Amino acid sequence: MAQQDIQAPFPGVFYRRPAPDKPVFVEEGQRVEVGTVIGLIEVMKQFFELRAEMAGTVSAFLIAEETVVEAGQTVATVEASS
Amino acid sequence: MIHRLLIANRGEIALRIVRAARELGMYSIVAHSEADSDSLAVQQADESICIGPAQATKSYLNVEAVLNAARQSRADAVHPGYGFLSENADFARAVKAAGMVFVGPDAAIIERMGDKSRARQTALEAGVPVVPGSPSAIRDLEEALAVAEAIGYPLLVKAAAGGGGRGIRIAEDAEALVKQLPMAQTEARTAFGDDRVYLERFISRARHIEVQILGDGERAVHFFERECSLQRRRQKVFEECPSPALDEATRDALHRSAVALAEHVGYFGAGTLEYLYDDLTGEFFFIEMNTRIQVEHPITEAVTGVDLVREMLRLARGEGLRFAQRDIQCRGWALELRINAEDTERDFFPSPGQVQRLVWPTGPGVRIDSALYEGYRMPPFYDSLVAKLIVWDECRDSALRRACRALDEFKLEGFATTAALHRRLLEDSEVRRGEVDTSFLERWLEGQTIPTPSEKEMVS
Numbered sequence: 160m161a162q163q164d165i166q167a168p169f170p171g172v173f174y175r176r177p178a179p180d181k182p183v184f185v186e187e188g189q190r191v192e193v194g195t196v197i198g199l200i201e202v203m204k205q206f207f208e209l210r211a212e213m214a215g216t217v218s219a220f221l222i223a224e225e226t227v228v229e230a231g232q233t234v235a236t237v238e239a240s241s
Numbered sequence: 242m243i244h245r246l247l248i249a250n251r252g253e254i255a256l257r258i259v260r261a262a263r264e265l266g267m268y269s270i271v272a273h274s275e276a277d278s279d280s281l282a283v284q285q286a287d288e289s290i291c292i293g294p295a296q297a298t299k300s301y302l303n304v305e306a307v308l309n310a311a312r313q314s315r316a317d318a319v320h321p322g323y324g325f326l327s328e329n330a331d332f333a334r335a336v337k338a339a340g341m342v343f344v345g346p347d348a349a350i351i352e353r354m355g356d357k358s359r360a361r362q363t364a365l366e367a368g369v370p371v372v373p374g375s376p377s378a379i380r381d382l383e384e385a386l387a388v389a390e391a392i393g394y395p396l397l398v399k400a401a402a403g404g405g406g407r408g409i410r411i412a413e414d415a416e417a418l419v420k421q422l423p424m425a426q427t428e429a430r431t432a433f434g435d436d437r438v439y440l441e442r443f444i445s446r447a448r449h450i451e452v453q454i455l456g457d458g459e460r461a462v463h464f465f466e467r468e469c470s471l472q473r474r475r476q477k478v479f480e481e482c483p484s485p486a487l488d489e490a491t492r493d494a495l496h497r498s499a500v501a502l503a504e505h506v507g508y509f510g511a512g513t514l515e516y517l518y519d520d521l522t523g524e525f526f527f528i529e530m531n532t533r534i535q536v537e538h539p540i541t542e543a544v545t546g547v548d549l550v551r552e553m554l555r556l557a558r559g560e561g562l563r564f565a566q567r568d569i570q571c572r573g574w575a576l577e578l579r580i581n582a583e584d585t586e587r588d589f590f591p592s593p594g595q596v597q598r599l600v601w602p603t604g605p606g607v608r609i610d611s612a613l614y615e616g617y618r619m620p621p622f623y624d625s626l627v628a629k630l631i632v633w634d635e636c637r638d639s640a641l642r643r644a645c646r647a648l649d650e651f652k653l654e655g656f657a658t659t660a661a662l663h664r665r666l667l668e669d670s671e672v673r674r675g676e677v678d679t680s681f682l683e684r685w686l687e688g689q690t691i692p693t694p695s696e697k698e699m700v701s
Contacts, residue, residue, distance in 0.1 A: 169591075169593075169621070170621040172295075172296055202591045202621045203582065203623065203624060203625040204624055204625070205591055225296060225298075227295055
């Protein structure tokens with residue numbers, strides 16, 4: 160089964176929710192399509208959406224909510240649906 | 242007295258405060274996050290103390306962490322700088338409750354002037370003009386039309402719960418208002434869960450002009466005005482002091498209104514009253530007050546020769562206001578260019594990175610406020626401001642030319658900055674004539690073509 164890593168394109172702080180009082184964009188095990196927003200990265204007070212590049216199921220988030228992420232670090236993995 | 246000053250901030254302003262403290266013989270302690278342990282402010286301070294992880298919410302915005310650091314380092318005063326906790330009334334109150342001096346006004350004044358509608362009400366009480374608008378939320382169309390007649394068209398229909406430019410519609414005349422009102426109410430209800438809307442005069446050509454003041458709790462003096470009309474996404478980019486727009490009578494009335502409002506609230510410390518200036522009618526209207534030192538304070542220092550950060554500290558340690566109004570003179574012209582780590586060719590995308598090579602401009606009339614140094618790695622967690630280039634000269638024209646010269650001397654390798662954008666902006670004929678308003682820069686950017694690489698190298 161194909162698997163794809165979603166990587167941070169630049170360093171910053173990773174968020175799984177659009178706002179602190181909102182639910183997460185996607186849960187582990189949830190289905191995503193190409194372009195589904197899976198989180199936000201804040202860099203220098205600007206927020207950028209991180210999107211799935213492949214349809215499938217989010218198997219795991221490797222970066223915790225509101226923690227530091229380096230450029231190129233894997234944030235989540237997506238497994239292609241069979 | 243203040244012997245040990247905790248500086249609860251980072252970047253160039255933390256360094257700025259360290260310098261002022263040193264000159265006054267105060268011992269400086271910089272509170273910093275884990276991402277800032279190698280900052281220039283930390284290196285220059287007498288002492289430093291870590292207050293938590295890189296994320297501002299866990300360090301610079303964490304009231305408890307900052308208070309603990311102040312206690313642990315036996316500080317007797319806290320300077321909050323700008324941003325972060327600088328206008329947080331609870332923080333100001335907590336610092337005082339802990340037996341320390343908060344370098345700024347009392348919590349009650351921060352609350353009163355920090356809340357837009359309370360500040361507006363306070364301005365009215367002090368006889369200071371505010372943007373004409375409906376005193377309370379509009380109930381129905383009949384009331385809207387009556388109020389609109391008094392305010393004058395064109396006007397803005399603003400959602401009470403909106404902000405930052407959201408939930409605003411423009412009505413050109415009564416006919417448009419009849420159509421816009423129900424739409425604005427529906428929109429406000431769906432977007433904010435609150436259908437209350439206000440009406441406000443729409444100023445189509447507005448300049449942002451602000452007055453710097455210092456107060457001792459009773460008496461206040463002004464330090465002239467700054468114009469900050471060049472903005473992108475409501476962020477100031479380029480400021481000058483004085484404003485090229487005002488005639489002497491208007492300038493005088495503006496300053497007097499700022500002093501009146503500051504004295505009306507018994508203002509203490511350094512503060513800035515922000516106004517919108519209607520370029521078509523010549524009227525000015527108070528919009529809000531910043532109860533702290535501002536980013537662009539150095540241009541006021543350049544034309545008045547007064548060190549505002551040092552004065553804040555002197556006031557805080559109980560020296561009283563050392564100036565009568567007649568002691569404060571405005572000489573020459575000053576500009577500030579904010580240099581941000583942003584890539585102007587990629588829609589101002591943030592560009593944190595490591596400083597590979599750095600050559601600051603120097604020579605007559607040039608000041609740099611920056612915490613950069615060669616080898617420094619810009620953390621991605623905070624504001625993108627990396628340097629402020631401040632130039633002073635005898636008159637506006639020569640200050641603009643001097644700013645060009647200074648930018649030509651400036652070299653920074655390692656990441657993209659907005660320096661080249663400033664160089665092009667300084668060549669613009671409307672900027673040169675001072676014919677700008679708050680939407681000028683965004684219009685100008687839309688009309689700009691991307692420079693060729695050779696041009697880019699020349700000015701970066």
